[in-house]
Amino acid sequence: EKGGFKHFMLKEIMEQPVALENCMRGRVKQLVGPPDNQFTLLQRLQVLLSLEREILTSFQSAKRIIICACGTSWHAGLVGEYMLESLCKIPVEIEYASEFRYRSVVLRPDEDIVMVISQSGETADTLAALRHAKQAGCLVIGICNTVGSTIARETDGGIYLHAGPEIGVASTKAFTAQVLVLAMLALRIAQGRTIPDDEYKMLVKELSKLPSRITKILSENEAKICEIAKVYRYAHHCLFLGRGYNYPVALEGALKMKEISYIHAEGYPAAEMKHGPIALIDNLMPVVFIAMQDSIYDKVKSNIMEVRARKGCVIAITDEGNTELESLCEYVIHIPKVSECVSPILTVVPLQLLSYHIAVMRGCDVDMPRNLAKSVTTE
Numbered sequence: 001e002k003g004g005f006k007h008f009m010l011k012e013i014m015e016q017p018v019a020l021e022n023c024m025r026g027r028v029k030q031l032v033g034p035p036d037n038q039f040t041l042l043q044r045l046q047v048l049l050s051l052e053r054e055i056l057t058s059f060q061s062a063k064r065i066i067i068c069a070c071g072t073s074w075h076a077g078l079v080g081e082y083m084l085e086s087l088c089k090i091p092v093e094i095e096y097a098s099e100f101r102y103r104s105v106v107l108r109p110d111e112d113i114v115m116v117i118s119q120s121g122e123t124a125d126t127l128a129a130l131r132h133a134k135q136a137g138c139l140v141i142g143i144c145n146t147v148g149s150t151i152a153r154e155t156d157g158g159i160y161l162h163a164g165p166e167i168g169v170a171s172t173k174a175f176t177a178q179v180l181v182l183a184m185l186a187l188r189i190a191q192g193r194t195i196p197d198d199e200y201k202m203l204v205k206e207l208s209k210l211p212s213r214i215t216k217i218l219s220e221n222e223a224k225i226c227e228i229a230k231v232y233r234y235a236h237h238c239l240f241l242g243r244g245y246n247y248p249v250a251l252e253g254a255l256k257m258k259e260i261s262y263i264h265a266e267g268y269p270a271a272e273m274k275h276g277p278i279a280l281i282d283n284l285m286p287v288v289f290i291a292m293q294d295s296i297y298d299k300v301k302s303n304i305m306e307v308r309a310r311k312g313c314v315i316a317i318t319d320e321g322n323t324e325l326e327s328l329c330e331y332v333i334h335i336p337k338v339s340e341c342v343s344p345i346l347t348v349v350p351l352q353l354l355s356y357h358i359a360v361m362r363g364c365d366v367d368m369p370r371n372l373a374k375s376v377t378t379e
């Protein structure tokens with residue numbers, strides 16, 4: 001049942017290319033046939049989500065989207081906030097489901113859409129947030145993996161991940177599939193409205209290439225990641241830093257490390273480091289940077305130099321072909337170049353593998369970390 005892998009978590013990391021293919025099946029389409037008058041080039045490559053027209057129209061006219069989720073799903077939601085704001089120009093709030101219900105959020109049923117994200121579809125806090133939003137009269141849309149789960153049944157409409165069952169307690173393929181669904185949704189809402197056609201087309205093409213790019217990351221980096229894991233497996237603390245679209249990935253990298261290896265880890269927006277966490281850095285502290293060559297790369301590079309100046313050990317994730325970080329970092333992991341807004345789907349993969357290998361080397365029960373359950377059905 002583990003398909004020859006030692007743990008479900010490793011199996012689920014490795015099957016991400018297939019999970020993402022399944023997630024896009026029938027949704028990201030390259031229409032075949034000769035280019036003729038019937039299909040313009042734009043129509044030949046597009047995202048078709050089977051959202052009811054009414055729901056799509058509601059998204060397009062929404063004044064605000066509020067996303068509620070917990071844990072890893074919350075991190076995916078944070079990427080979703082950035083995407084929906086940037087591609088669709090709709091204001092978005094991301095809320096911890098557990099907080100949303102217990103504070104006085106202003107909900108305006110005719111203006112706000114509430115979106116809940118849950119792999120299991122059974123998380124008590126997320127379910128409570130969904131019921132709270134429905135009671136207030138809002139349209140509630142779900143993004144779930146488990147077909148027929150309570151959250152999937154109680155929402156007004158939604159999108160399934162189709163990533164296949166996730167058994168390992170640490171969420172991996174659900175995160176990448178959630179971000180992918182959010183990207184497809186944002187593109188569907190934005191198409192012909194808030195992004196230029198050529199950008200739309202370019203991004204849809206990027207989505208279709210993600211599975212093969214993940215396969216490449218997995219096959220090219222495992223040995224190096226094992227080596228890094230061996231060096232840092234006894235660390236007591238670890239810092240994950242990223243900016244923009246990769247700030248949520250820093251949070252996710254830290255969560256994975258904490259939950260399965262029991263190493264204290266924190267994720268921060270890289271520039272916030274100097275407002276406190278920089279005090280923690282010494283020569284025993286591994287600092288993992290997501291430093292893709294995107295719009296904010298130069299700033300991240302100067303953050304790396306700041307850590308370096310305090311003798312921190314830097315591990316960086318960057319683009320293929322970028323050699324200038326080698327002199328500043330202990331280790332550099334190269335991954336394929338990709339558009340900024342979908343980069344979290346790739347940058348998170350080495351972090352999943354890193355926490356997996358460190359946890360195994362520390363003798364931890366990777367699939368069943370202490371004190372944790374796969375689906376948290378109590379508040």
Ligand code: F6R
Pocket residue numbers: 070071072073074117118119120121122123126169170171172255256259374375376
């Ligand atoms: C982390 C993890 C948890 C879940 C959280 C929400 O690896 O698995 O943080 O993401 O409990 O679960 P779902 O998505 O099922 O609502």
